[in-house]
Amino acid sequence: MPSVPNLNLNRLEMPPRYRAAFPSLLYLVMALLVLGGTVAAAGPAGRVEEQIVFRFDLQTGLSAQVDLDGGLTFLPSGSRSPLLQTELVGVTDSRRRRSLDTFHAAVGEGVRGGHRGFSSQADDDGDGRIDEDPLDGIDNDQDGKIDEDFGAISDAMVAVHLSNGGSGNRDAHMEYYHWGHPSLGSTVFLSAGGGQDASGGGTYRILTSGSEWQETGINPLLHAVIGQPEMENLVAFVSRVNPDGRIPEEDPCSADTGLWLGVMILEEESSTRVLLDTDRLDLPLGRDPVPLAVCAAESWLQLNRILGEARRLYEGLTDPVDNRQARWIVPPACSACRSSVVPGFGLVGAAEGRLILSAEITAGQCGLLDPDLFRVDGRLLGSPREIRWLPAEGKGAAISWSCPTTELLREGSLVGAGPFLPVAGLLDHQARGRLEFVFDPRENILADDLDSALAAPVEVAGRYLDGRLFRTSLRAPAAEEWEAPANVATSPAPEAVEDAARGFAEDRARLLNSDRNHLGLSPNLLLGWPNPFNEVISIRFTVPGTMREAFVWKDNEEQPTAIELEGEVPWPGGQPGVSVKIYSIQGQELVTLHSATLGAGDYTVQWNGADAFGRKMASGTYFCKLQMDDWSVTRRFVFIR
Numbered sequence: 001m002p003s004v005p006n007l008n009l010n011r012l013e014m015p016p017r018y019r020a021a022f023p024s025l026l027y028l029v030m031a032l033l034v035l036g037g038t039v040a041a042a043g044p045a046g047r048v049e050e051q052i053v054f055r056f057d058l059q060t061g062l063s064a065q066v067d068l069d070g071g072l073t074f075l076p077s078g079s080r081s082p083l084l085q086t087e088l089v090g091v092t093d094s095r096r097r098r099s100l101d102t103f104h105a106a107v108g109e110g111v112r113g114g115h116r117g118f119s120s121q122a123d124d125d126g127d128g129r130i131d132e133d134p135l136d137g138i139d140n141d142q143d144g145k146i147d148e149d150f151g152a153i154s155d156a157m158v159a160v161h162l163s164n165g166g167s168g169n170r171d172a173h174m175e176y177y178h179w180g181h182p183s184l185g186s187t188v189f190l191s192a193g194g195g196q197d198a199s200g201g202g203t204y205r206i207l208t209s210g211s212e213w214q215e216t217g218i219n220p221l222l223h224a225v226i227g228q229p230e231m232e233n234l235v236a237f238v239s240r241v242n243p244d245g246r247i248p249e250e251d252p253c254s255a256d257t258g259l260w261l262g263v264m265i266l267e268e269e270s271s272t273r274v275l276l277d278t279d280r281l282d283l284p285l286g287r288d289p290v291p292l293a294v295c296a297a298e299s300w301l302q303l304n305r306i307l308g309e310a311r312r313l314y315e316g317l318t319d320p321v322d323n324r325q326a327r328w329i330v331p332p333a334c335s336a337c338r339s340s341v342v343p344g345f346g347l348v349g350a351a352e353g354r355l356i357l358s359a360e361i362t363a364g365q366c367g368l369l370d371p372d373l374f375r376v377d378g379r380l381l382g383s384p385r386e387i388r389w390l391p392a393e394g395k396g397a398a399i400s401w402s403c404p405t406t407e408l409l410r411e412g413s414l415v416g417a418g419p420f421l422p423v424a425g426l427l428d429h430q431a432r433g434r435l436e437f438v439f440d441p442r443e444n445i446l447a448d449d450l451d452s453a454l455a456a457p458v459e460v461a462g463r464y465l466d467g468r469l470f471r472t473s474l475r476a477p478a479a480e481e482w483e484a485p486a487n488v489a490t491s492p493a494p495e496a497v498e499d500a501a502r503g504f505a506e507d508r509a510r511l512l513n514s515d516r517n518h519l520g521l522s523p524n525l526l527l528g529w530p531n532p533f534n535e536v537i538s539i540r541f542t543v544p545g546t547m548r549e550a551f552v553w554k555d556n557e558e559q560p561t562a563i564e565l566e567g568e569v570p571w572p573g574g575q576p577g578v579s580v581k582i583y584s585i586q587g588q589e590l591v592t593l594h595s596a597t598l599g600a601g602d603y604t605v606q607w608n609g610a611d612a613f614g615r616k617m618a619s620g621t622y623f624c625k626l627q628m629d630d631w632s633v634t635r636r637f638v639f640i641r
Helices: 021-035 300-315 406-411 447-455 493-503
Strands: 052-057 062-067 074-075 084-089 100-105 156-164 171-176 187-193 203-208 214-218 220-223 229-231 234-240 258-266 273-279 280-284 288-298 344-349 355-363 386-391 397-400 433-439 460-464 469-473 519-523 526-529 535-541 551-552 577-583 589-597 601-607 620-628 631-639
Touching: 021 084, 052 100, 062 171, 074 288, 074 300, 084 288, 187 300, 214 300, 220 300, 258 300, 280 551, 288 300, 386 469, 469 620, 526 620, 526 631, 535 577, 535 620, 589 601
Parallel strands: none
Antiparallel strands: 052 062, 062 074, 074 084, 084 203, 100 156, 156 171, 171 187, 187 288, 203 280, 214 234, 220 229, 234 258, 258 288, 273 280, 344 355, 355 433, 386 397, 386 433, 460 469, 519 551, 526 535, 535 601, 577 589, 577 620, 620 631
């Protein structure tokens, strides 16, 4: 998503009667031109287009609209019937009886006044505190300025503030966040707060047009940056809907299975209790904001993964040196989870009209495929009845798989971690072999006319469990009938994750001791933009999590095998000492932008063209050096005054 230009949010000189109207126009225009938000041409019943403040486009084909009263609506493309709708009860109703000022704004992360976390500009007003003046049109810190230190969150952030007569006594403050990241693009995050006492904020109500809300356990299987699996145990509220408004209960396992909706409080120790009443969830708003994730997912496994990623995002990162914590930071993905290499697929018919879709998996490749989202030439196959693993070496596995339904959800029979727990090699991307997905005969897939379908090019599409889409051409048929061997796992067990994780780490120290003439730090770990620059350059550096990500080999013959490259980097101290420094073309050190011990992940610093004493440098060429222990990489930047 494009970055947002610097904004001047100081509006003290503005007459009070214009304060409510001007921010609306300013930020709506900004949202339309910069962030890509648009005023909805058609909203849900009872809403007119002037009430829509901003629209997020979700990956599931839905749009999420925020209105002037702080409500959120999930709408299918081209439809006016909401699948999910929220409202503020007890606050917006009172607008008919008393005057409420409405403030709303749309910004993006990193705009002036909105830096946060580990950024050197997080304390925008230089008073030693960060994020103490929320984006609400009020001088919260009483320094004579408005909204100058609010800490913007996400690629697109929308704030809606309802206050009583402009007195500063907060009735409701809503902040919606959305990232375009593949693992988060179908989620809208919300921080909702009320008044100065527990009864002052009303109730945030969430309505579904699908099956009734159910409180259920969520068990996502997530990957750390080095590829090790982590399984969470969370609690969420879930409903199932169809884009056409039907509750998907007549034929829940057909190819048209609709979407899953999920709502989860992200703060694990939150004292806020959600009240559940069939099709609605009521969240009482008090003085302290409550963080929520609201998402739509195409499958049950995607729903679990999305909510797990949402919790990790909210928890953010902790600086290992000074223990500073910053929430709302997207954690880095493992290297194989970022790979664009798609498995090779084959498709054949089998006995009794069954269909077998096979995927050839190699080491270093992601084989965690969502079994419920395969499409062949655009046609959804539905859910397989069985998943088979045929490794290149060792015993195989046959895993039963059921179509996830609301009935199984009520019975507590749905496992969110997925079907691949018994196959440790798939979990850490080290496996070599073939996955087979066995489908029963269904209408409109390919079992009845497989030969003619394969006579023309066939496209296979789907999603990995981490949410990424893939699309590829079908290879020549390779799958065959296969009998499940004895003593194979038939159902996933959480203990399998712990057993697998203990065997993942490998000692890569001998590679770090290689001849330095052949081994170097990857230049992709250090990037800067814009370059050339005349005001500020943003410098992104990456602390690598794997050997593949960290190093390049100048002589290809010296490069080790792919299996060796997938292990974590064995830094002598566990984590590397990292510094980012600027040098003149003569080699003189000008300023240190960062110096600390860091864990794996992406980080950003900025340079304004000045040295350590604040003196502006002359126009010319400068060097930025990223140092990690004994390894370094350098980039050339051009400063133009």
